[in-house]
Every structure is written in structure tokens, then in C-alpha cells.
Amino acid sequence: MVLRVGIVGLGKMGILHAAIVNALAGSSVVGICEKERVLAGAARKIMTDIPIYTNVEEMATKTKLDAVMVTTPIQTHVSTIRALLAGSKVAVFAEKPLALNASEAYEIAGVADKMSVVNMVGFQKRFSPIFQRAKYFLEKRVIGEIQVFRGQSYHSDILHQGSGWRFKKGAGGTLLDFGPHILDLLLWYFGEVKVISAVERSFYSKDVEDYVHAMLELDSEGFGSVDVSWSVRNYRLPEISIEIQGTEGTLKVTDDFMKIEVDRGVDGVIAAGKHNFQKPAFKTNVEFLLGDPEFTLEDKSFLESVEGRRSVQPDFKAAAKVNELINNIHAKALAERD
Amino acid sequence: MGHKTPEIDKILLGDNPLIGVDHLSQERARERLERLDNSKVVGVIDAALANGAQGFLFSTHPTIYAALSKIRERKTKTSLNLYPLLPYAQTYVRIATEKGALGLAQDVLSKLSWKGKTRAIAAGLTMATADPAAILCAYVDAELDLLSSNAPRNAEMKSVILHEIITDVAISFHARKLLESYADHIMAKYHVKPGFATRNFPRFVSCAKEIGLELNEIVVLTPFNRVGFQMNPSQEACEECLAEIGDSNVIAMSILAAGYLKLEDAVQYMERLECIKSFVVGTSTEDHARETFTYLSRHQPKWPAAAA
Numbered sequence: 001m002v003l004r005v006g007i008v009g010l011g012k013m014g015i016l017h018a019a020i021v022n023a024l025a026g027s028s029v030v031g032i033c034e035k036e037r038v039l040a041g042a043a044r045k046i047m048t049d050i051p052i053y054t055n056v057e058e059m060a061t062k063t064k065l066d067a068v069m070v071t072t073p074i075q076t077h078v079s080t081i082r083a084l085l086a087g088s089k090v091a092v093f094a095e096k097p098l099a100l101n102a103s104e105a106y107e108i109a110g111v112a113d114k115m116s117v118v119n120m121v122g123f124q125k126r127f128s129p130i131f132q133r134a135k136y137f138l139e140k141r142v143i144g145e146i147q148v149f150r151g152q153s154y155h156s157d158i159l160h161q162g163s164g165w166r167f168k169k170g171a172g173g174t175l176l177d178f179g180p181h182i183l184d185l186l187l188w189y190f191g192e193v194k195v196i197s198a199v200e201r202s203f204y205s206k207d208v209e210d211y212v213h214a215m216l217e218l219d220s221e222g223f224g225s226v227d228v229s230w231s232v233r234n235y236r237l238p239e240i241s242i243e244i245q246g247t248e249g250t251l252k253v254t255d256d257f258m259k260i261e262v263d264r265g266v267d268g269v270i271a272a273g274k275h276n277f278q279k280p281a282f283k284t285n286v287e288f289l290l291g292d293p294e295f296t297l298e299d300k301s302f303l304e305s306v307e308g309r310r311s312v313q314p315d316f317k318a319a320a321k322v323n324e325l326i327n328n329i330h331a332k333a334l335a336e337r338d
Numbered sequence: 339m340g341h342k343t344p345e346i347d348k349i350l351l352g353d354n355p356l357i358g359v360d361h362l363s364q365e366r367a368r369e370r371l372e373r374l375d376n377s378k379v380v381g382v383i384d385a386a387l388a389n390g391a392q393g394f395l396f397s398t399h400p401t402i403y404a405a406l407s408k409i410r411e412r413k414t415k416t417s418l419n420l421y422p423l424l425p426y427a428q429t430y431v432r433i434a435t436e437k438g439a440l441g442l443a444q445d446v447l448s449k450l451s452w453k454g455k456t457r458a459i460a461a462g463l464t465m466a467t468a469d470p471a472a473i474l475c476a477y478v479d480a481e482l483d484l485l486s487s488n489a490p491r492n493a494e495m496k497s498v499i500l501h502e503i504i505t506d507v508a509i510s511f512h513a514r515k516l517l518e519s520y521a522d523h524i525m526a527k528y529h530v531k532p533g534f535a536t537r538n539f540p541r542f543v544s545c546a547k548e549i550g551l552e553l554n555e556i557v558v559l560t561p562f563n564r565v566g567f568q569m570n571p572s573q574e575a576c577e578e579c580l581a582e583i584g585d586s587n588v589i590a591m592s593i594l595a596a597g598y599l600k601l602e603d604a605v606q607y608m609e610r611l612e613c614i615k616s617f618v619v620g621t622s623t624e625d626h627a628r629e630t631f632t633y634l635s636r637h638q639p640k641w642p643a644a645a646a
Contacts, residue, residue: 018510018511022510045471046513047511048511049512254365256365279567280596280598281565283566289570291503
């Protein structure tokens with residue numbers, strides 16, 4: 001069975017997912033919706049076999065769809081998903097973050113849950129073998145109880161005042177646009193995360209923050225901090241780094257490598273001592289590569305769940321927790337400023 | 339197909355370490371960038387050429403243009419074969435992030451030189467008609483105009499290679515017109531083999547066959563290394579595909595798996611791959627370039643397909 005997939009929004013992420021899904025043997029892009037007429041016209045010239053629509057309802061009515069991937073700007077995610085689910089029971093993948101705020105996110109998560117449609121959000125870092133290996137070691141508690149952690153997510157994307165929706169108050173900013181990946185990883189690794197304090201600063205943007213620093217605490221005794229910014233120099237690519245100190249060792253994981261030092265080994269998991277894992281050591285060959293292999297692994301995981309009609313992580317509910325953490329950080333920063 | 343295009347060289351210097359690209363470690367890339375300035379980039383190019391590299395494969399990045407321009411200003415002439423890889427994707431990904439895909443297209447059009455704009459208008463190219471194939475060709479011309487004003491005078495361009503982001507999106511959608519227009523344009527206007535970078539080699543080959551691109555008239559830049567790093571869908575599939583196509587112009591990249599492997603590993607592995615004509619290796623310092631290319635020229639794999 002070849003799954004029939006629709007794409008809403010032909011920006012950078014829309015093109016990426018459309019190309020991956022169309023290339024995979026088990027799925028095919030059968031409709032694309034792009035509101036911007038010039039882009040829709042350009043798409044028709046390239047994707048000659050795929051009908052291009054300019055509104056979601058039209059695509060949903062005219063095309064039989066097993067799944068839809070929503071890759072529009074953040075502020076239209078929820079309304080688009082609502083429109084899709086009003087028409088039929090279709091599986092939905094949405095790019096991160098799920099929504100503008102936690103209440104919107106929990107609401108749409110509730111709708112998807114009630115309709116029991118497969119739903120997923122694009123936190124592809126969870127599909128990186130390196131971040132996965134770190135998760136495995138944390139689950140096996142190889143570094144003991146977490147004492148302190150430091151997370152950092154930097155990119156040199158915005159080194160001047162930008163234009164477009166990412167820079168509008170309430171719709172963008174570095175925490176909502178660029179921060180969700182590291183926040184999702186922290187939630188995935190640690191479970192509940194509470195905000196102790198936060199500072200936000202603008203370097204270049206007029207209406208949104210370019211740098212966020214937050215102190216966080218875990219349900220256990222552990223605490224730590226996270227720094228998120230799209231305005232740090234010399235980060236050609238977005239880069240995540242998380243350093244964790246436990247009672248029995250340390251672990252540092254980044255997009256490129258994981259270093260772990262373990263006081264006492266755990267049988268069948270890891271030996272005592274220092275270990276260094278690098279990207280090429282992991283088998284990350286994929287059926288079709290575009291960008292990073294984790295995008296393909298993520299899309300495959302979504303499509304397999306659609307086919308098997310079973311739930312998949314990270315789902316809307318997991319994504320709503322990220323929105324909640326973003327809200328809490330913003331609220332602390334605002335309270336401390338006043 | 340008209341003109342006879344030049345054959346490609348066997349040993350190429352790559353530019354990744356010179357512009358802060360490191361597929362193994364961003365941390366290392368940053369440290370390197372701190373140490374590098376233009377004169378050091380020139381030093382790496384000189385050392386590579388003096389020790390056996392025959393060509394330079396590079397992104398159309400300001401650092402590289404500045405280094406080429408320095409070489410151009412020298413009194414002594416430097417023979418250098420050029421393999422530009424374009425577009426320098428990261429710049430455009432950043433514009434797309436900020437302004438969206440439409441903003442990106444507008445940006446590309448607005449940055450065309452006066453000559454480029456005239457050509458674009460002559461081709462009926464406006465935002466209203468936005469034809470990706472025409473935009474791509476106009477963009478290539480603008481980029482190569484800039485290159486020719488920076489390149490050393492007796493440098494020879496041997497191929498123009500399309501970045502894998504464009505190639506791989508195009509093959510997913512069987513975007514025949516885009517790939518064909520690009521190939522035709524490069525051959526007709528620059529009289530060199532059109533190049534395609536891809537991280538999905540077997541799929542690219544089957545797509546090229548399907549749309550009638552002759553494999554011996556194009557160049558394919560794709561990863562080949564002992565550990566299968568970035569070889570998709572699998573190392574075996576890539577090796578089998580390579581063996582099947584026979585005479586072709588494949589440039590192997592990532593032969594050191596981004597620095598994870600040693601040169602000895604790379605050479606031993608490539609000896610097995612008879613159909614590869616060429617490979618590219620990046621080096622970050624003069625000393626590193628000297629060692630690397632001396633080793634590669636002494637121990638280069640003896641492939642029957644290669645013009646040594």
C-alpha cells in the first residue's frame with residue numbers, strides 16, 4: 001500500500017518533507033497546498049505530476065489523503081489542522097512548534113486525541129542516533145542521579161534586523177521559532193522541567209527576543225540552565241549541546257558527538273571509563289537523504305504509524321508540553337523585567 | 339551534444355575546512371575558522387597544487403572568492419582547474435528561513451547583476467512567471483560572472499556542480515525540466531560537463547537515465563568511503579550502482595568520512611572502486627595539504643578508468 005500524503009505550505013520545511021515523502025517507496029505526495037500564487041505557480045513547473053492547490057479545504061475535498069504534513073508558518077498550524085480534521089479523519093504531522101501557545105496546543109492535542117487520528121510533531125532531533133543514544137544511557141541511569149545540566153542551542157541565523165513572520169510579536173522570536181528542539185530534548189531526557197528564572201534580550205530584532213537564558217529545575221534535586229539564541233556568531237549551522245553531570249559520571253551530547261564518562265559500568269549497557277561516540281560510527285544510511293538523516297527517520301516513523309494506525313512520539317501532547325515550557329519561560333522573563 | 343567537454347582531474351582539493359564546514363564536528367570547524375585568514379587559504383591551495391592536487395572543488399563562498407582573487411593578483415601565473423559547486427546552500431537556507439521561499443526567489447532575482455537581469459528579462463523571467471529552471475540558469479550565470487572576475491587568469495573551469503540540495507529535491511520530483519535545463523545550459527554556454535552533487539547516488543543514476551542525461555557527459559559528486567558515511571540508501575547499493583554504470587565521471591567525496599578515517603583507509607577502499615575517476619579531499623592547513631597530497635600522489639589508487 002502506498003500512502004497518499006498531502007503537504008500544506010511549501011516553504012523550506014514543506015519542500016524538505018515533500019521531497020522525502022515522495023521519494024520513499026511506501027508513500028507518495030498526491031497534493032500540495034500553497035497559498036502564495038507565485039510559489040504555487042513555480043511548484044507546478046517543477047512537480048509536474050502533483051496537483052497544487054491554493055487552499056486546504058479544496059485539497060482535502062478533491063484528493064483522497066491518508067496523511068497531511070502541515071509546514072506553514074507557526075501562527076497558522078492550529079487553524080490548518082482544525083480545518084483538516086473538520087473534513088475527515090486524516091493523520092496529521094505538524095512542523096514544530098505545534099502552536100503559538102500552550103492553550104492552543106493542548107486544545108488541538110485534545111481534538112486529535114478525541115478523533116483518534118495519528119498525530120506527530122517535527123522534533124526530528126529525537127531521531128538522531130546520537131541524541132537517542134544519550135537518551136538510552138540516561139534511561140539506564142549510567143551517570144546516576146542528575147545534579148546539574150547546561151543546554152545550549154545556538155545559530156548565526158539572525159545577525160541583523162529580520163523581516164517576516166518570525167519577527168512578529170507573539171508569532172516568532174528565538175524561543176518559539178528556534179528553541180523548541182532543545183526544549184523538547186530536555187523534556188524528553190528529564191521529564192518535568194520547571195522554570196526558576198529567565199532573561200530575554202533583543203540584539204537585532206525590534207519586537208521579539210534574540211537571546212534567552214533560563215534557569216530550570218527538575219522533579220528530582222537536579223537543576224540547570226538553557227541558552228537559546230539565533231544571534232550568536234560563528235554558528236554556521238544550528239547547534240545543540242547538552243552537558244549533564246550526574247552523581248556517577250558526566251555526559252555531553254551534541255549534534256556531532258556524545259562523550260560520556262561513567263564511574264561504574266552497567267552490565268550490557270556501558271563499561272566504566274570514558275567513551276566517545278562520533279556521527280560516522282552510527283549507521284545512518286537512509287532510503288532517501290535530504291538535509292539530515294533524522295528527517296527521513298522521522299517521516300518514516302510517522303508514515304509507519306499511519307499505516308499501522310498506532311500512536312507515535314513525539315505527538316501533539318508532547319509538543320504541547322514544549323509550548324507550555326516556552327510560555328513559562330516568557331512569563332518568568334516578563335515578570336523579572338517588570 | 340556539440341562541444342567536446344574537458345576531462346576531469348583525478349585528485350582535487352576541496353574547500354570545506356576552509357569555509358567552516360565540518361561534517362564531523364562544528365566545534366572543530368569553528369576553531370579552524372578562527373585560525374584561518376585569506377593568505378592561509380591561498381597557502382593551502384598552493385601547497386595542495388604543488389604536491390599533486392590538480393584541481394580545486396569549492397563552494398561559491400566569499401572566503402574562496404577572496405582567496406582566488408589574491409592568486410589572480412600575483413605576478414606569477416598559477417594554473418588551476420576549477421570545479422565550482424553552487425549555490426552555497428547555507429546562505430540561501432538562511433534567506434529562506436528569514437523571508438520564506440518567495441522572499442528567497444525575490445532575493446535571488448534582485449541580486450542578479452545588471453547583465454543577469456537583462457538576460458532574465460529577455461528570458462521572460464519575472465516573479466509573476468517564476469520558472470525555477472530559468473531562475474536557476476540566470477543565477478548560475480550571475481555566480482559564474484562573479485567567479486570569472488575573481489578567478490586567476492589562466493584558471494580553467496572543468497565542470498559546474500549543482501548542490502545536492504537542488505539535485506536531490508529535483509530527483510525526488512522527477513523534475514526533468516529543471517535538471518535538463520541546467521545540464522543544457524552548462525554545456526551550451528560554458529562547454530564543460532554539467533555536474534550534480536547528490537547523497538542519493540543510485541536514485542540519481544536511475545533518474546538521470548530516465549530523463550536521458552548521458553552519464554559519461556555529466557559529472558557526479560557523491561560520497562564514497564569505507565564506513566558508508568552518507569552513502570544512501572546503503573553502501574552496498576552505492577557500490578553496486580557504481581559497478582553497473584561503468585564509464586562515468588564520478589568524483590568521490592567524503593572519502594575520509596569527514597575525518598573519521600585515515601588516508602590509508604581511503605586509498606585502500608577506493609582501489610576496490612574501479613569506476614571512480616576522481617576524488618576530492620579538503621585540508622585545513624598548508625602542512626596538512628602538503629602531507630595529504632604528497633601521500634595521495636604517491637599512493638593514488640590505480641583505477642583503470644582514471645586518466646592518471
